Amino acid sequence: MLEKTERLSLVEQVVTQIEQLIESGHWQIGDRLPAEMQLMKEFDVSRNTLREAIRALVHAGLLETKQGSGTVVKSSSAFGVALHRQVEKSSIMETLEVRLALEREAAQLAAMRRNEQDLEGMTESIELCKLASEKGDVQEFLKADINFHETMVKASHNRMLQGLYEHITEPLQSSIEEVMMADDYFNYNEEIHYELLEAIRDQNVQAAIDYVNHYINDFREKIKRIQEE
Amino acid sequence: MLEKTERLSLVEQVVTQIEQLIESGHWQIGDRLPAEMQLMKEFDVSRNTLREAIRALVHAGLLETKQGSGTVVKSSSAFGVALHRQVEKSSIMETLEVRLALEREAAQLAAMRRNEQDLEGMTESIELCKLASEKGDVQEFLKADINFHETMVKASHNRMLQGLYEHITEPLQSSIEEVMMADDYFNYNEEIHYELLEAIRDQNVQAAIDYVNHYINDFREKIKRIQEE
DNA sequence: TTAAGTCCAATCATCCTACAACTTTTTAAA
DNA sequence: TTTAAAAAGTTGTAGGATGATTGGACTTAA
Numbered sequence: 001m002l003e004k005t006e007r008l009s010l011v012e013q014v015v016t017q018i019e020q021l022i023e024s025g026h027w028q029i030g031d032r033l034p035a036e037m038q039l040m041k042e043f044d045v046s047r048n049t050l051r052e053a054i055r056a057l058v059h060a061g062l063l064e065t066k067q068g069s070g071t072v073v074k075s076s077s078a079f080g081v082a083l084h085r086q087v088e089k090s091s092i093m094e095t096l097e098v099r100l101a102l103e104r105e106a107a108q109l110a111a112m113r114r115n116e117q118d119l120e121g122m123t124e125s126i127e128l129c130k131l132a133s134e135k136g137d138v139q140e141f142l143k144a145d146i147n148f149h150e151t152m153v154k155a156s157h158n159r160m161l162q163g164l165y166e167h168i169t170e171p172l173q174s175s176i177e178e179v180m181m182a183d184d185y186f187n188y189n190e191e192i193h194y195e196l197l198e199a200i201r202d203q204n205v206q207a208a209i210d211y212v213n214h215y216i217n218d219f220r221e222k223i224k225r226i227q228e229e
Numbered sequence: 230m231l232e233k234t235e236r237l238s239l240v241e242q243v244v245t246q247i248e249q250l251i252e253s254g255h256w257q258i259g260d261r262l263p264a265e266m267q268l269m270k271e272f273d274v275s276r277n278t279l280r281e282a283i284r285a286l287v288h289a290g291l292l293e294t295k296q297g298s299g300t301v302v303k304s305s306s307a308f309g310v311a312l313h314r315q316v317e318k319s320s321i322m323e324t325l326e327v328r329l330a331l332e333r334e335a336a337q338l339a340a341m342r343r344n345e346q347d348l349e350g351m352t353e354s355i356e357l358c359k360l361a362s363e364k365g366d367v368q369e370f371l372k373a374d375i376n377f378h379e380t381m382v383k384a385s386h387n388r389m390l391q392g393l394y395e396h397i398t399e400p401l402q403s404s405i406e407e408v409m410m411a412d413d414y415f416n417y418n419e420e421i422h423y424e425l426l427e428a429i430r431d432q433n434v435q436a437a438i439d440y441v442n443h444y445i446n447d448f449r450e451k452i453k454r455i456q457e458e
Numbered sequence: 459t460t461a462a463g464t465c466c467a468a469t470c471a472t473c474c475t476a477c478a479a480c481t482t483t484t485t486a487a488a
Numbered sequence: 489t490t491t492a493a494a495a496a497g498t499t500g501t502a503g504g505a506t507g508a509t510t511g512g513a514c515t516t517a518a
Binding site: 459460461462463464465466467468469470471472473474475476477478479480481482483484485486487488 | 514
């Protein structure tokens with residue numbers, strides 16, 4: 001028996017096309033879409049059909065419309081938005097525990113699968129951390145630090161893990177910043193980064209896991225202290 | 230200066246109302262919604278407005294419409310649907326690795342936070358596994374086995390972790406089944422479940438992690454063997 | 459009685475026009 | 489130049505009309 005070929009509704013066809021235009025980067029985040037009247041002509045559909053498609057993407061978080069003004073691209077990943085919303089419903093501690101789980105697994109996999117390019121990327125990130133730390137630029141340090149972790153996660157060569165990690169880290173960023181700023185001085189211990197990098201280079205799985213546990217516990221303690229105040 | 234009170238569009242208001250009706254269980258999965266004409270009257274909006282709201286929820290995966298037939302509730306968790314779609318884009322191995330990460334973290338947290346009720350639930354699940362195994366009922370065993378793992382994850386008392394784990398496990402279910410059915414006989418080693426339970430009861434964190442690693446590696450080996458065939 | 463085919467009412471899909479509400483740009487007056 | 493009013497452009501909402509599909513009621517023949 002053949003599968004029933006479900007006829008895709010016009011609206012879904014338009015939705016798919018717009019999604020692809022966004023994912024492909026043809027419409028970047030912040031770009032303004034053409035007006036409804038023009039999109040109607042381009043997709044050759046009625047206003048209702050077009051509006052239903054756009055509304056679906058607005059609700060998914062990819063687009064944002066403002067009456068009288070226009071429609072702009074808000075995000076390029078529906079999954080990212082969904083995860084973002086879920087994180088907002090959860091406590092910071094819960095989210096951090098999930099992030100730890102992912103990071104620990106990533107460290108383990110990275111120690112097994114890392115290639116030369118991965119190691120180079122991590123080395124570069126550490127250099128950037130050091131530079132920012134010496135300048136005392138907290139913002140830049142944070143950016144470099146997050147970059148280091150994401151580079152490590154990328155070295156796990158598991159794209160799903162990577163996607164989850166990045167989309168969870170993003171909404172946490174302001175909380176992370178808060179914790180970092182809490183100390184009057186912010187002391188960057190570059191050894192921990194180097195040790196983790198070395199463990200991954202040497203493919204020493206257990207050591208990599210241990211280092212991750214170590215700095216996550218540090219972070220957890222800091223948060224507890226802040227929340228108690 | 231006061232914040233500009235963003236006027237919520239009529240469509241979003243209707244979307245929110247429908248979402249709440251679904252989340253609250255007033256409309257259960259499988260239920261058929263009233264026809265457009267009636268919903269128009271109930272929400273007191275025009276046909277266009279109502280359709281845009283419904284379309285948004287259809288795209289989110291909560292509803293499903295069929296021309297000539299009607300609209301039915303398909304899911305009660307937009308996040309679950311989003312995660313489901315992400316899993317489908319990923320390989321089984323990638324997904325399993327993420328699931329392992331969550332399960333390991335859950336075991337660790339469960340060992341720290343479990344209460345009497347958690348331990349009771351896990352004990353019950355093991356009994357069900359044993360019963361199903363003795364009857365040779367693979368379907369029922371699988372159900373009980375998954376229930377055991379989800380009970381353990383619940384004992385972590387981290388709702389975000391729990392949500393992620395369950396929504397990732399769901400689409401994996403058919404794959405898990407396949408692996409289990411692969412062996413001509415299916416040999417249930419109940420010791421591993423009991424040992425894990427004991428570790429969690431004794432709050433022996435490291436032992437709990439080790440047991441999780443152990444049975445996940447078993448599972449991973451099985452999959453590799455199947456995929457190589 | 460049963461089975462197949464036909465018809466019909468209900469329902470969603472798409473299109474159309476009109477007007478309201480809001481924003482941005484242009485114009486005109488002070 | 490500055491300010492205010494007008495105009496143009498854009499999305500939001502309403503209501504109606506027609507097409508396409510579905511599911512069930514009805515009919516008819518075996």
